[in-house]
Amino acid sequence: MSAPPADRTLPPFAGVRIDPRSKARHLLQSWAFCVAIAVFQFALQPDRPFMPSLAYSLSIGTVSWAVIDLGRHFFPSSRETGWPALLPGIVLVALGIAAGYLGGSALGDLLCRTFGWYGAGGAQHAPADHRAALIITTLAGIGITYYFYSVYRGKFLEEEMAEARRHADEARLKLLETQLEPHMLFNTLANLRALIAVDPPRAQRMLDHMIAYLRSTLDASRATTHPLRVEFDRLRDYLELMAIRMGPRLSYELLLPPELAPHPVPTLLLQPLVENAIQHGLEPKVEGGRLTVIARTEGGELVLDVIDTGVGAPAPVTQGHGFGLTQVRERLATLYGPAARLAFEQDPTPGAHVTIRLPLHIA
Amino acid sequence: MTTTALIAEDEPLLAQALQAELARAWPQLRIVATVGDGASAVREALARKPDVLFFDIRMPGLGGLDAAAQLADEWPEGEPFPALVFVTAYDQYAVQAFEAQAVDYVLKPVQSARLERTVARLQDQLAKRGDAPGLDEAVDRLRHLLSAAPASTRLKVIQASVGNSIRVVPVEDVLVFEAADKYVRVLTAGQEYLIRTPLKDLLPQLDADEFWQVHRGTVVRAAAIDTVTRDEAGKLHLTLRGRPERLAVSRLYAHLFKAM
Numbered sequence: 001m002s003a004p005p006a007d008r009t010l011p012p013f014a015g016v017r018i019d020p021r022s023k024a025r026h027l028l029q030s031w032a033f034c035v036a037i038a039v040f041q042f043a044l045q046p047d048r049p050f051m052p053s054l055a056y057s058l059s060i061g062t063v064s065w066a067v068i069d070l071g072r073h074f075f076p077s078s079r080e081t082g083w084p085a086l087l088p089g090i091v092l093v094a095l096g097i098a099a100g101y102l103g104g105s106a107l108g109d110l111l112c113r114t115f116g117w118y119g120a121g122g123a124q125h126a127p128a129d130h131r132a133a134l135i136i137t138t139l140a141g142i143g144i145t146y147y148f149y150s151v152y153r154g155k156f157l158e159e160e161m162a163e164a165r166r167h168a169d170e171a172r173l174k175l176l177e178t179q180l181e182p183h184m185l186f187n188t189l190a191n192l193r194a195l196i197a198v199d200p201p202r203a204q205r206m207l208d209h210m211i212a213y214l215r216s217t218l219d220a221s222r223a224t225t226h227p228l229r230v231e232f233d234r235l236r237d238y239l240e241l242m243a244i245r246m247g248p249r250l251s252y253e254l255l256l257p258p259e260l261a262p263h264p265v266p267t268l269l270l271q272p273l274v275e276n277a278i279q280h281g282l283e284p285k286v287e288g289g290r291l292t293v294i295a296r297t298e299g300g301e302l303v304l305d306v307i308d309t310g311v312g313a314p315a316p317v318t319q320g321h322g323f324g325l326t327q328v329r330e331r332l333a334t335l336y337g338p339a340a341r342l343a344f345e346q347d348p349t350p351g352a353h354v355t356i357r358l359p360l361h362i363a
Numbered sequence: 364m365t366t367t368a369l370i371a372e373d374e375p376l377l378a379q380a381l382q383a384e385l386a387r388a389w390p391q392l393r394i395v396a397t398v399g400d401g402a403s404a405v406r407e408a409l410a411r412k413p414d415v416l417f418f419d420i421r422m423p424g425l426g427g428l429d430a431a432a433q434l435a436d437e438w439p440e441g442e443p444f445p446a447l448v449f450v451t452a453y454d455q456y457a458v459q460a461f462e463a464q465a466v467d468y469v470l471k472p473v474q475s476a477r478l479e480r481t482v483a484r485l486q487d488q489l490a491k492r493g494d495a496p497g498l499d500e501a502v503d504r505l506r507h508l509l510s511a512a513p514a515s516t517r518l519k520v521i522q523a524s525v526g527n528s529i530r531v532v533p534v535e536d537v538l539v540f541e542a543a544d545k546y547v548r549v550l551t552a553g554q555e556y557l558i559r560t561p562l563k564d565l566l567p568q569l570d571a572d573e574f575w576q577v578h579r580g581t582v583v584r585a586a587a588i589d590t591v592t593r594d595e596a597g598k599l600h601l602t603l604r605g606r607p608e609r610l611a612v613s614r615l616y617a618h619l620f621k622a623m
Contacts, residue, residue, distance in 0.1 A: 190374075286423045
């Protein structure tokens, strides 16, 4: 979709997207609620005429709906979720109720006078009526807003979950692609074939790592997170295979403090970063180098570092694009919002350093 | 006289395995060196002059094909060029090119039966070699192998970052592309730019009639070439109209220059 040129002149509302069908549905639901209130009032006081109650109720409901349901999109905090943050949200509802009570009452009064709905008795506005109207408006306003919000929230959470699942599937597919990449596959098999002849026990260990590494993509579980311990086990399987292939050119270290082992992380989150470090950092380097993966806590956050002493990254990676970094970023954003961050640093020493920061979940 | 060989393979177990398989298939063959990267392969091959080279295609630094090209370039004139066998896990384009150029190759994991056929062919080839130099033929085949990359869309402009901005340079203004470490230098008549796209990615996007590769790391605009001269050591150099540089011409591309 191309942005209209008018965006330039309306920067505060540039991102506002209003779906007319969902708004019409909300308006109709609000009206149904208003009719119910009017009927309820009439049932309590059958001596009063029905039409003024209905006119007031519908007028107040329509004005409140317009202020709250349309107004909520113009808050900066609703840019992504469609609903403002807590405090502006309360202000908006209060504003909608006040506008509904004052504007809606005036509109209802105007309608009744125009169409003669007050009947022979004319308008009766006792102070008690005003109080009752204010209380009904406030309760109904809060009630219906809460109803819309919870319906929306359920849907939003459902979508979030589906998105997280999609990312987990993508990560698994990407790993499958790496595993089945012909160079990875045939070189690993060639090493295995060589080991069988000279060192069968080591060949067996290599095969075990290969099986575990392959199993991680074919696993039927569709979990979106798993413990750090499992993530590190998968990294170890991959690195063991690469260490056999690269021989003395690769040394690696996985540092996971025991208290962080059960901490949940998105499945296969570090896998693409470690693969990058090997494929683009250490494999192209003649003398090879060292890869270190560290899990630690810092300032109440879980910090994961992937550090290599390889050739360093070309330009696109330094700017944080390409090589799967974008996918990892997207995934973090879906699961944690702004609470998670990924930083790519080109250390002064040759090599690369990727750091992920996540909120710490203390079990 | 025993036959000698050099193995260039970056994965140590695979180098060992190839050596073991060769010991079985060709007991008289003496492996004079095993190296793990292309640059060492060139150095060791020049120093030891083996009869057979086993070059892995993917190696850190200089790959097998580029190492072979550099070796052909630096190989002393008149000496027999070694028989080349490429080793690869999977390189579709390369394998197709090997078939087309009748260059020998083996696939990893190396199978005994396949290696025996290669050995028989090598023995045959070495027996027939006699006093034929073989270098010209090797140069010819390597040139074809290196140009095997599939053609892609033509590049119209070069986008080079200069400070905080991008300079767009029409390809018709470019006289030279020259590989320099992690960059490619782009030279026009009056300017010089650095870009990060590797030369081997640029090459398929250039018109081969317009731009000639004259060296592993140099591509020049054919119409801008002024003179080509041979120095005392027999090496070719060229100069361009509009540029002061004197550029080396590799043996692989010397065939481009002969008087009409």
